[in-house]
Amino acid sequence: MNQSYETLKTYLERVYAIDAAIRLFEWDCETLAPKGGAENTAKIIGSLCSQYQEALIHPNLQQLVDSLKSGEGLTEAQKAVVRETGITIDKLKAVPAREYEEYSALKARAGRIWAQSRKMKDFEQYAPTLKNIISFQKKFAGYRTQEGQSLYETMIQDYEPGFDLKMLDEFFLKLKDNLVPLLKKVTESKKVIDNSFLTGDFDPEKQRQLADWLVGYLNMDGERSVLAVSEHPFTTSIHNRDVRITTHFTHNLTSSVYSVIHEAGHGLYELGIQDDLAMTLAGDGASMGMHESQSRFFENIVGKNRAFLGPVFEKICQLFPDQMKGITLEQFWEGVNKVEPGPIRIEADELTYSLHILIRYELEKSLIDGDLSVEELPEEWNKKYREYLLVDPVDDGVGVLQDVHWSQGDFGYFPSYALGNAFGAQLYHHMCRELDFEGLLKAGNLEVMIQYLRTRLHQYGKMKTSLSLIREITGEEFNPIYYIQYLNDKYKNLYWES
Ligand code: ZN
Secondary structure, eight states, X not given: OOHHHHHHHHHHHHHHHHHHHHHHHHHHHHHXXXXXXXXXXXXXXXXXXXXXXXXXXXXXHHHHHHHHTTOTXXXXXXXXXXXXXXXXXXXXXXXXXXXHHHHHHHHHHHHHHHHHHHHHTOHHHHHHHHHHHHHHHHHHHHHHOOTTOOHHHHHHHHHSTTOOHHHHHHHHHHHHHHHHHHHHHHHHOOOOOOOGGGBSOOXXXXXXXXXXXXXHHTTOOTTTEEEEEOSSOOEEEEETTEEEEEEOOOSBHHHHXXXXXXXXXXXXXXXXXXXXXXXSTTSSOSOHHHHHHHHHIIIIIITTOHHHHHHHHHHXXXXXXXXXXXXXXXXXXXXXXXXXXOSOGGGOOHHHHHHHHHHHHHHHHHHHTSOOOGGGXXXXXXXXXXXXXXXXXXXXXXXXXXXXXGXXXXXXXXXXXXXXXXXXXXXXXXXXHHSOHHHHHHTTOOHHHHHHHHHHTGGGGGGSOHHHHHHHHHSSOOOTHHHHHHHHHHHIIIIIOO
């Protein structure tokens, strides 16, 4: 046993305890906490965040990490813990404390100003704040940018280590060249799909029963996970034995169903992380994109597959016999897969989703590395929506103001969503060579698939990058062609061959 590593582990457990408390408070704020307590609780969270940062940049921790950097006598998991701790410390230390404080206060204000501007559909009110956020973000990235790297590339690598701008340019160009024409073809198809039966009056109590049933059906371990309700669905992992997901109940039945399946995908990833990594900075998903690959794999590739829907539709018919009267499994499958281009990203169908991301990628790149000004943003936004998605946002509330990300300084985050779709499709392609995918889904057997992902992907946490995981699992480099093929096959089947 390596003594220095044991000391590091003990120290990290204390640091992690603060982080876990922050996560629990954040979880509580979104689910059960009374609204009236929000302001005081925000102060508590703020104080915990400062304590967390202080603990991480403590000289003792830096010394320990330095003494272990050679990796001598450490297991692969331990090396990953040392590496990830070092990366986090470097990131925190790069920004002067005074600037960070100023920025945190700006972010708190920005959240409120953004929400207000979105409500008023008034971009001008928000523009000065957004400009401020962008200049802080550029400054912070500048502290860390390596030679030959652009600021936007530095930002991207916080979410997707290993990806450079050239790779992303090629990736998004491929999506544009293939998905824009595919969408056009789908919208011109004569096929009419009715999905009106998915909206209406669905008793929240029964929706809850369905959500609980789905969580079990997806093999989420009931001893180590829990499902709650929040306005916007999300997943929190306190550690690999306490994983929490949420859903919401609306007039749209599939909104809750696919939120549960999406978040369960994130949850299964967190539950699968090995114990050696738990409660350390390496005990998380490999990257944002890889995490999204798991949620989207379950939501779309599994969840919208006809074979999977058989037993699910049966359950839905039991719970909502009136609403499903006269509806067949075939109609249900078509209904949940209907393509409907619209202005809102979070309501997008499987085909148009990545086009929403393409637009954000192009705009972020021009805002950070290019010469697009904040003033020009709404017009550019709408222009791209008309061109790629064939829709015209009626105002900035459903246009450039719709996402919270930029107000929180999250530039470089969006590409991960589209990468996740592509990772998932490549993993799926490979999985089908080894497993009887459809047969397992038909039989309601999800465990074989989950085991496949757990042993090859989930357990490794941050030990491997997304690119190396794809390479090791599939025996090939990352290639978005599988995603494009998957979408082409799916919509051909749905829109002009059925
Ligand atoms: Zn997600």
